[in-house]
Amino acid sequence: MALTIKEAAEHTGLTVHTLRYYEQEGLLKALKRDERGNRLFEPEDLDWLYFIRCLRDTGMPVAKVKHFAELAFKGDHTMRERLQILQDHKRSTERKVEEMNSFLEKITHKTVWYENLVREREQAAEKV
Amino acid sequence: MALTIKEAAEHTGLTVHTLRYYEQEGLLKALKRDERGNRLFEPEDLDWLYFIRCLRDTGMPVAKVKHFAELAFKGDHTMRERLQILQDHKRSTERKVEEMNSFLEKITHKTVWYENLVREREQAAEKV
DNA sequence: TGTTGACTTCAAGTGCACTCGAAGGTGTAT
DNA sequence: ATACACCTTCGAGTGCACTTGAAGTCAACA
Structure with missing residues (x-):
């Protein structure tokens, strides 16, 4: 039922180091421990970690989480x-996505431009 | 025609510190200087800086730029x-945008869930 | 029995990208 | 003339988020 730190790491895509770091920073509420003092991650801890990943991966600093x-x-x-x-974070993430999209457009343009150039050069090379 | 470092900073949204840092790291080709050794940013330097911003803001590390x-x-x-x-960077940016969108969806869900909860509590409070 | 591997703590180290401070030079405004 | 705002260089400092290392415990396997 409850997972070890290693299993929790595998499930969440975080490292065991990061999990310990998150606990120590106060991002997780006190985890249960087994008789030997090993951390036990329960399903609700996992859910919370998935949500933390959402926030972190959309740019929320650890301190704010x-x-x-x-x-x-x-x-x-x-x-x-x-x-x-x-709500604030949602809005800022929306802005970020929009910005990313506009940057992506520019990168796409540049890529197409390069593709054309490379194609032209190859055609020119064939003629010789 | 050519801009000072301060003007270049204003145009690109970077700081003068960052511009000097970028030059020193080799992200910019040797800038022209005036008689006093002050940097001069020409339109093509500005274009290049805009493009650098695109790459940086979509997560390309300085070393790769x-x-x-x-x-x-x-x-x-x-x-x-x-x-x-x-092409690689374009693809990785597309993936990033997709990921951001899926995270955004989760955040939106959570936000709506909170909004409903807060509304319910307020209605419950009114009844008392 | 010994060694492998998973776990623990605490503290220090790393990497990235700035960011700032010190010390000094120059041009214009009061 | 002197203050102010701009520029220069070099090197050190900062902040964030890990990441690693040292030293130790414990249980299972060969």
């Missing part, structure tokens, strides 16, 4: 603030 | 290699 986590651990009365953070 | 720059400075015989780099 930590803040969000602390609010979540405090209970329901922090919901409005958490909602605000999510 | 540098490699691309060096190829470009070497002349036309490096075109195939440059094309290859651009």
Whole structure:
């Protein structure tokens, strides 16, 4: 049922180092331990880690994820603030995606331009 | 015609520090200087900087931009290699955008979920 | 029995990309 | 004349997010 740190790492795509780092930074609420003190990751911890990945991979700094986590651990009365953070992050991610798309367009243009140039040179080479 | 470093910074959205850093790292070909040794940014330098921004803002590391720059400075015989780099980067950027979009979806879901929860609590509060 | 491998802690190290500070030169405005 | 805003170089410092190392415990396998 509960996973070891290694299994949790495999499931989330994070390293065991990063998982320990996240716990120590306060991004995870105190994990259960077995008799030997080994960390146990329960399904809800995994869900939380997937969500952390979402936030991190869309550019939220660890410190901000930590803040969000602390609010979540405090209970329901922090919901409005958490909602605000999510809405802001959603908007900033949307902007980022738009920006990425416009950069992607420029890169595509340049690529096409290069492709044409390379093709021309090869045709010119054939004629010789 | 040619811009000072400050003006170039304003046009490209980079800082003067970053511009000097880019030159020193070899991302820019030797800039012209005025009588006093001050850098002069010509339109083609600006174009190149815009393109660098494209690459950087889509996640290409400085070292790789540098490699691309060096190829470009070497002349036309490096075109195939440059094309290859651009094609690869284009693909990796496309993947990144797709990933961002899927993360964005999850964040949107979570946001909506929070919005509903907050609304419910407020309605419950009204009844009391 | 010994060695392999997974886990633990704590602290220090790394890599990237800036970012800043010190020390100094020059041109224009008051 | 002196202050201010700009520029220069070189080298060191910063911030973030890991990442690694050292030193140790424990259980299972050959």
